[in-house]
Amino acid sequence: MNPTDFIWPALGGALIGLASALLLLFKGRVAGISGIFGLALSSPRDSGWRWAFVLGLVAGGVGYLALSPASFASTYDPGLPLTAAAGLLVGFGTRLGSGCTSGHGVCGLSRLSARSLVATLTFIATGAVTTWVMLNLVLPGA
Amino acid sequence: MKHLVSFATGVLFAVGLALAGMTQPHKVVGFLDFTGSWDPSLAFVMGGAVVVYAVLMRLVLRRGAPLLGGAFALPTRRDLSPRLLAGSAMFGVGWGMAGFCPGPALTSVGTLGTGPLIFVVAMSAGMLLHDLVFERIALARTATQPSC
Numbered sequence: 001m002n003p004t005d006f007i008w009p010a011l012g013g014a015l016i017g018l019a020s021a022l023l024l025l026f027k028g029r030v031a032g033i034s035g036i037f038g039l040a041l042s043s044p045r046d047s048g049w050r051w052a053f054v055l056g057l058v059a060g061g062v063g064y065l066a067l068s069p070a071s072f073a074s075t076y077d078p079g080l081p082l083t084a085a086a087g088l089l090v091g092f093g094t095r096l097g098s099g100c101t102s103g104h105g106v107c108g109l110s111r112l113s114a115r116s117l118v119a120t121l122t123f124i125a126t127g128a129v130t131t132w133v134m135l136n137l138v139l140p141g142a
Numbered sequence: 143m144k145h146l147v148s149f150a151t152g153v154l155f156a157v158g159l160a161l162a163g164m165t166q167p168h169k170v171v172g173f174l175d176f177t178g179s180w181d182p183s184l185a186f187v188m189g190g191a192v193v194v195y196a197v198l199m200r201l202v203l204r205r206g207a208p209l210l211g212g213a214f215a216l217p218t219r220r221d222l223s224p225r226l227l228a229g230s231a232m233f234g235v236g237w238g239m240a241g242f243c244p245g246p247a248l249t250s251v252g253t254l255g256t257g258p259l260i261f262v263v264a265m266s267a268g269m270l271l272h273d274l275v276f277e278r279i280a281l282a283r284t285a286t287q288p289s290c
Contacts, residue, residue, distance in 0.1 A: 005182075005183070006182070006183070006186045008161055008162060008163060009162045009163060009183040009184070009186035009187045009190065010186040010187070010189065010190035011161060011162070011190065012157075012158045012159065012160070012161035012162025012163070012164070012187055012190070013158065013162055013186060013187035013188060013189060013190025013191040013192075013194070014158070014190040014191065014193070014194045015154060015155075015157060015158030015161060015162075016155055016158035016159065016162070016187070016190070016191040016194075016195075017158075017190065017191040017192065017193065017194030017195035017196075017198065018154065018158075018194055018195075018198070019151045019152075019154035019155035019158060020151075020155070020191070020195050020199075021194065021195055021198035021199055021202060022147070022150075022151045022154070023147075023148065023151040024198075024199060024202050024203075024208070024214070025198075025202045025205075025208065025209055026147045026148075026151075026208055026209045026210050027147065027148060027208055027210055027212075028207070028208030028210075028212050028213060028214040028215055029208075029215055030215070030216060030217065031151070031155065033155075033243075033244040033245040033248065034244045034269070037244055037248065037265075037266075037269070038269040038272075038273075041266055041269055041270060042269065042270060042273045048144065048145050049145050049148040050148075051145075052145030052146075052148040052149040052152065053145075053148040053149065053151060053152040053155075054152060054248060055149055055152065056148065056149040056150060056151065056152020056153040056154075056155070056156065057152040057153075057155060057156045057245065057248045057249050058152075058156075058248060058249070058251050058252055059149070059152070059153055059156070059252075060152060060153035060154070060155065060156025060157050060160070060249060061156045061160065061165065061248070061249035061250055061251060061252045061253075062252035063153070063157075064156065064157055064160040064161075064165075064249075065252055065253055068160070071160045071161075071163070071165055071166065072160070072165050072166065072250055072253045072255070073166065074166045074167045074168045074241070074257075075168045076167045076168035076171045076241050077167075077257065078239055078240055078241075080256060080257075080260055082239050082240070083239075083240050083257055083260050083261050083264070084260050084261070084263075084264040085236070085239065085264070086235075086236040086237075086239035086240035086242070086261065086264070087236065087240065087242075087247075087260065087261040087262065087263065087264025087265040087267075087268060088236070088264045088265070088267060088268040088271075089232050089233065089235050089236030089239070089268065090232075090233055090236035090237060090240070090242070090243065090244065090247075090261075090265050090268065091236075091264065091265035091266060091267060091268020091269040091270075091271070091272070092229075092232060092268035092269070092271055092272045093228075093229045093230065093231070093232030093233030093234075093235070093236060093268070094229065094233045094243075094244060094269070095229070095268075095269050095272035095273065096225050096228060096229030096232065096272055096276075097225065097226050097227070097228070097229025097230035097231075097232070097233055098217070098219075098225075098226060098229065099230075100233060100243050100244050100245070101188075101237075101243045101244075101245065102243075102244075102245055104230070105188055105191075106188065106191040106192055106195055107195060107199075108217070109188075109192050110192050110195040110196035110199055111196075111199070111216070111217075113217070113220075114220065114222065115217075115219060115220060115221070115222060115226055118222055118226065118227070118230075119226055119227075119229075119230040120230075122227055122230035122231050122234060123230045123231070123233045123234030123237060124174070124234065125234065126230075126231045126232075126233075126234030126235050126238065127174045127234035127235070127237045127238035128174045128175075128176050128234075128238065129238070130174070130234065130235045130237075130238025130239055131171055131174035131175050131238040132175070132176075132177055133238075134171070134238060134239060135171070135175060135178065
């Protein structure tokens with residue numbers, strides 16, 4: 001394993017932690033992306049800062065893309081019908097389960113929340129089973 | 143201007159995700175592929191984020207209130223509800239199918255690639271569908287309760 005294999009992920013993770021802490025410091029809010037985006041979509045109440053954060057995510061992505069297009073290239077492509085089905089499941093599931101990788105996986109685990117630990121173990125487990133099915137049964141050879 | 147800080151934290155969050163390689167779905171699928179050639183990147187991303195946030199969060203919460211006013215809004219629920227489990231299980235299935243979770247998908251919108259765009263549209267539909275279904279259920283419950 002090369003040192004860069006974990007230095008960039010850990011550094012990127014540290015920036016995610018810093019961004020989440022800054023949102024807490026200034027706005028008093030938890031940086032859970034599914035909650036921020038889902039509530040921005042569903043209700044105009046208090047949605048200004050949420051849309052600003054989402055716009056920041058998109059803009060940050062555009063800026064990074066300009067500097068490093070390779071960071072957005074993927075060798076994994078399940079095709080459009082499965083991508084659409086996946087999006088539906090992620091949207092419905094994260095709202096039903098009150099969070100995703102950021103809200104439960106980062107902010108919740110940092111607070112030592114039992115709910116977030118159970119949620120994180122659950123989505124990693126079903127994600128792992130799904131990945132096995134995708135790589136071995138649905139898209140073998142991909 | 144009022145929401146400049148929220149915008150800036152969104153930008154920083156996106157840069158962190160891209161730097162960490164999380165905008166490449168094969169890195170996510172590689173992490174979830176425990177029986178294949180496992181890619182531990184995502185564990186380092188989550189680890190780095192948790193270490194930094196766990197420390198800074200505790201420092202921030204020593205303040206009485208956020209810098210821009212209002213109060214700290216932290217989750218208060220502690221119950222391991224069926225909805226938490228069912229929702230997280232559904233999310234994991236979608237995550238494993240596409241290799242996208244909400245943050246990296248939104249960060250990748252600017253590529254204008256059909257993958258991220260279709261995913262984000264479908265994710266938005268899933269979120270709105272959730273609200274529709276559960277608002278109906280909540281309404282039905284209040285309607286059937288005796289009014290006395």
